[in-house]
Amino acid sequence: MKLRNVITLTLLAAAIFSISLYAQEELTGKKIxxxxxxxxxxxxxxxxxxxxxxxxxxxxxxxxxxxxxKDYGKEEKSIMFFLSPADVRNTSxxxxxxxxxxxxxxxxxxxxALKKVKRISSDSKSDYFMGSDFAYDDLxxxxxxxxxxxxxxxxxxxGEDCYVVESISKEEDYMYSKTVVWVSKDKWIGLKKxxxxxxxxxxxxxxxxxxxxIDGFWTILHxxxxxxxxxxxxxxxxxxxxxxxxxxxxMFTERMMKRGI
Amino acid sequence: xxxxxxxxxxxxxxxxxxxxxxxxxxxxxxxxLGALTTGDNEYSIVQNTFDLKFEHSKDNVYFKVNPFLYHYxxxxxxxxxxxxxxxxxFDSFDxxxxxxxxxxxxxxxVFITDIVxxxxxxxxxxxxxxxxxxGVTALKFDYYLGNNTFELVWIPVFTPTQxxxxxxxxxxxxxxxxxxxxxxxxxxxxxxxxxxxxxLKYSLAFFRNRF
Numbered sequence: 001m002k003l004r005n006v007i008t009l010t011l012l013a014a015a016i017f018s019i020s021l022y023a024q025e026e027l028t029g030k031k032i033x034x035x036x037x038x039x040x041x042x043x044x045x046x047x048x049x050x051x052x053x054x055x056x057x058x059x060x061x062x063x064x065x066x067x068x069x070k071d072y073g074k075e076e077k078s079i080m081f082f083l084s085p086a087d088v089r090n091t092s093x094x095x096x097x098x099x100x101x102x103x104x105x106x107x108x109x110x111x112x113a114l115k116k117v118k119r120i121s122s123d124s125k126s127d128y129f130m131g132s133d134f135a136y137d138d139l140x141x142x143x144x145x146x147x148x149x150x151x152x153x154x155x156x157x158x159g160e161d162c163y164v165v166e167s168i169s170k171e172e173d174y175m176y177s178k179t180v181v182w183v184s185k186d187k188w189i190g191l192k193k194x195x196x197x198x199x200x201x202x203x204x205x206x207x208x209x210x211x212x213x214i215d216g217f218w219t220i221l222h223x224x225x226x227x228x229x230x231x232x233x234x235x236x237x238x239x240x241x242x243x244x245x246x247x248x249x250x251m252f253t254e255r256m257m258k259r260g261i
Numbered sequence: 262x263x264x265x266x267x268x269x270x271x272x273x274x275x276x277x278x279x280x281x282x283x284x285x286x287x288x289x290x291x292x293x294l295g296a297l298t299t300g301d302n303e304y305s306i307v308q309n310t311f312d313l314k315f316e317h318s319k320d321n322v323y324f325k326v327n328p329f330l331y332h333y334x335x336x337x338x339x340x341x342x343x344x345x346x347x348x349x350x351f352d353s354f355d356x357x358x359x360x361x362x363x364x365x366x367x368x369x370x371v372f373i374t375d376i377v378x379x380x381x382x383x384x385x386x387x388x389x390x391x392x393x394x395x396g397v398t399a400l401k402f403d404y405y406l407g408n409n410t411f412e413l414v415w416i417p418v419f420t421p422t423q424x425x426x427x428x429x430x431x432x433x434x435x436x437x438x439x440x441x442x443x444x445x446x447x448x449x450x451x452x453x454x455x456x457x458x459x460x461l462k463y464s465l466a467f468f469r470n471r472f
Contacts, residue, residue: 086287113391115364255405259323259350 029149029165033181034103035188037144042217044070049238053131056231061132062182063088069246074174076141077252081261088113088130092257094246097141105140110257117254126175133204133225133234135175146170152180161185187211187218202228211248215243267323273359274315274326279374288313297430305430306384307334312343313337323348360396363414364464379412379422379459385431395420408467416458 035113041051049065062112063085082091096104120127125137148209155164159217162182169176177200182192189211197203212221219241225234250256264441287445295306295308309332316323324347331339366374370386379392398418425427425431 038285089285089287113389114369115362116367116369118367253405255355255403255410259348259355 008036012015027151029151029163029167030144032151032163032165032183032188033144033147033149033167036181036183036190037141039188040217041071041219042215044068044247045219045243045244046245046247047238047241049236051130051134052134052233052237054233054235054237057180061085061131068247068251070249070252079256081253082130089258091130092260093139094252094254095140096252099143101143101145103143105137106256107136107140108233108254110254114259117257133227133232137175138225140204145174147179154185155182162191173198189218189220197229204228214241215225217243219243248251273324274328283317283319284313287316306333308332319467321350322390343391343394345464348364353406353461354402357399357401357403360398361401362391362394362396363399363401377416379420381423383423383429383431385425395423409463412460412462414458414460414462416460417456419456428446 017119019059046066046068049067051063051065053061053063064083065177067078067080067082069076074094077094077096079092082088090110092110094108095105096107104122107125108117109116109120120136126135128134129136129139147169149168150165150168151163151261155162162184164180164182166178166180168178175198176196177196179196180194181190183190189208190206191208193206194202195204196207204225204227206223206225208220211220213219219238221241222237223236225236227233291310291312293308293310294304296303296307305407311330311332313328315324315326326345327343329343329344331340333339342360344359344361346357346361349356349358363377364375365377366372368375373378378397381388381395382392382393397420399414399416401415402413404413425433447465
């Protein structure tokens, strides 16, 4: 082998090595959040969701929901239908999230008492959804470009090695002054998230209690949102999760919201 | 006398109840009392309400029958159907036949473009929207094309808006300078072709937001 070739190869190898080293060193907060955001979740999913609301006195209200979601590559659509109890039956909620930077989610709600599909304005996205501890904004997919992310530290929770990332909104009057998320290093699932209100006080915690690999995709099956200021909890449990069943595109329309399932 | 208009809702109700499988039943009972703080302090409103909803769906067909009952201390028992209809869903269009509340427009609490269903204003705007809106016996056809929706409504039977009785607390006392009289002789609307109403609505949903 000619010396020149040896030098070229060595340089090439060094370059590749340094790139990979660079990539490893440069696992920034932004990159971690992007890995979570772009984690493959299957083409589409259907599931039965049980939403349990628990107030500070321990009183429980249980709501049964059927939900569908579909990934269109550049956008993701989801729809949920409330099945019970009777006072919320036939209520439906639809969310369209976009990969495009700077484009907000589109959200709609259908309330059977009004018999109208209402679009949720961006001003109302900090309102709580159906008496739960989730704001409308929490139900969408927040695009990584909307926040500035900072890797704070690495920590182990429940035996899982995690990156702890702090995210601060670029938008000034966003409902949360910051959020801190614990991301599993090998699965790219957010296992815990702390939300801080506009005054910087701790507002709520989202904790993932159970997740499983379904048809090769990590899926969150049980999570809890705890508003620590009001001591109010919302527990979300997923049952009968089915992936890639080929959901019809017509499922994600205002027509279906009014019609129900 | 038995009201002929009740036949179809009753048949639907019978059919729905007989198909007890997948039947969803919900409802409420309510007592509503009101008193005026001036005058003789007697109850101005004493009303008991029962409202039942039967729903049944199978494949692309859906039934809903919603009978109600109002019981007053000083008036006759009022029995009727808020809604009683049959839905049929096809690929690009839906059909709804029967007594139904048809809602147009997006505004809440005000009725600007919401002109299809008559209103029960006997208790002013206090009751729920579901009680203010009176179902019309109609055939509704919705055609969907992308983000466009065409809605054609055919109303063969006239249903009037209900206003408060003259001795109701909700009755407006008209401030006319002279005594007046209203001739009620011609208010009964016959079910004939001239009274049939057709309505057509076109709506386009579009949105694009950037922040």
